[in-house]
Amino acid sequence: MAEVPAEVIRQLYATPPDRFVAARDAAVAQARRSGDPRTAREIGKLRRPTVAAWLVNLLAIRRPELVADLTQLAESLRAAQRDLRGGTLRELSAQRRAVVGALVAEVRRLAAAEPAAPPAGKLPLGEVEATLNAALSDAEVAEQVRAGRLLRASHYAGFGEVPRPQLRLVTGGEEAPVVPDRAAERADARRARDERAARAERTGRRRTATRELTRARADLDRAEKELATADEAERDGAVTLDRIETELAELERRRAVAEQELSRSRLARRGAERAVTAARRRAGEVEAVLEALDAEEEDADTGDHAAD
Numbered sequence: 001m002a003e004v005p006a007e008v009i010r011q012l013y014a015t016p017p018d019r020f021v022a023a024r025d026a027a028v029a030q031a032r033r034s035g036d037p038r039t040a041r042e043i044g045k046l047r048r049p050t051v052a053a054w055l056v057n058l059l060a061i062r063r064p065e066l067v068a069d070l071t072q073l074a075e076s077l078r079a080a081q082r083d084l085r086g087g088t089l090r091e092l093s094a095q096r097r098a099v100v101g102a103l104v105a106e107v108r109r110l111a112a113a114e115p116a117a118p119p120a121g122k123l124p125l126g127e128v129e130a131t132l133n134a135a136l137s138d139a140e141v142a143e144q145v146r147a148g149r150l151l152r153a154s155h156y157a158g159f160g161e162v163p164r165p166q167l168r169l170v171t172g173g174e175e176a177p178v179v180p181d182r183a184a185e186r187a188d189a190r191r192a193r194d195e196r197a198a199r200a201e202r203t204g205r206r207r208t209a210t211r212e213l214t215r216a217r218a219d220l221d222r223a224e225k226e227l228a229t230a231d232e233a234e235r236d237g238a239v240t241l242d243r244i245e246t247e248l249a250e251l252e253r254r255r256a257v258a259e260q261e262l263s264r265s266r267l268a269r270r271g272a273e274r275a276v277t278a279a280r281r282r283a284g285e286v287e288a289v290l291e292a293l294d295a296e297e298e299d300a301d302t303g304d305h306a307a308d
Contacts, residue, residue, distance in 0.1 A: 004042050012046060013057040013148050016116040020048040051118060052127035053150035055107050060148035062110050066103060067146050073099055074136040097192050100132045105200030127153035 008027050015023045024046055031040035049057060060067045077092050107128050111117040134154040135142040141154045 004039060004046070008043060009046070009149065010061050012043075013049065013054070014061045015054075016114060017048050017051055017054050019116055020054075024048075047151055049151045050124075050127075050153060052124040052131065052153040055111060055123065055125075055128050056131050056145055056150050056153075057148040058110050058114070059103060059107050060145055063106060064146075066106060070099060070103065070132065070135060071142055071146055074139070074142050077136055094192075096133075096136055097189065098196060100129055100136070101193055101196035102200060103132055104129050105196060105204075109200075109204055124153070130155045 028040045028043045131154045135145040
């Protein structure tokens with residue numbers, strides 16, 4: 001028989017129940033595409049857990065070290081019950097209440113981190129607590145919890161593999177049975193639950209604050225780097241602007257000099273134009289005089305020839 005890969009099992013049993021069937025069908029299809037029809041059939045046989053069972057599976061998959069602590073405590077409890085060690089059993093029973101309460105608080109936290117989980121007010125935490133208590137008393141249930149493959153919540157009638165010993169109080173040679181104060185026990189249990197819930201809440205707030213502090217420090221480091229880069233860019237821009245302004249001032253000075261030289265050149269050109277005009281006029285007048293003289297000389301030569 002083909003075995004379903006452990007990673008596939010973990011993924012499926014960490015999936016919220018309302019999405020389990022779709023995830024299982026996708027895993028079956030993937031196994032068939034990989035050419036493994038036997039594994040596909042075995043995956044198809046996996047059954048959807050209840051919400052309470054899913055929460056316990058989620059705890060075993062996400063926090064296996066806590067479930068390992070629960071298993072170790074269960075072994076100690078069973079050993080104390082078998083040996084009828086009343087003092088040790090009372091101490092371990094108190095420890096059991098604290099451990100189960102802490103695990104239930106951790107289940108609540110894990111569920112809050114799952115987007116598809118039911119609202120906090122609708123989580124079957126009572127069934128989760130009953131299953132964890134059953135795991136402390138029943139080795140088979142403990143193994144199912146450790147494996148993270150529960151299909152439904154478990155309950156255990158009574159506590160322990162053997163009956164609790166009847167403890168007696170010795171008073172001056174006569175033994176009298178100790179009558180437990182149920183009201184005091186219930187009050188103690190309520191106080192213990194309240195204290196566990198308060199500790200779990202403080203732990204959650206501390207973890208949240210630690211994560212926020214880490215993010216804030218990362219944001220601060222990034223912002224400081226960006227500020228340093230911006231400062232350097234600003235300094236470089238100021239140097240560039242100073243250089244450009246210096247060059248611009250030099251260009252303005254050269255422009256003013258060029259404009260002055262252009263003005264002088266224009267004045268010189270106008271003066272030269274006037275001089276050329278006057279010279280042309282004078283040359284014209286002289287040419288006219290010369291032409292008149294030439295005409296007079298021609299007339300005089302003509303008169304001389306006529307007299308001869």
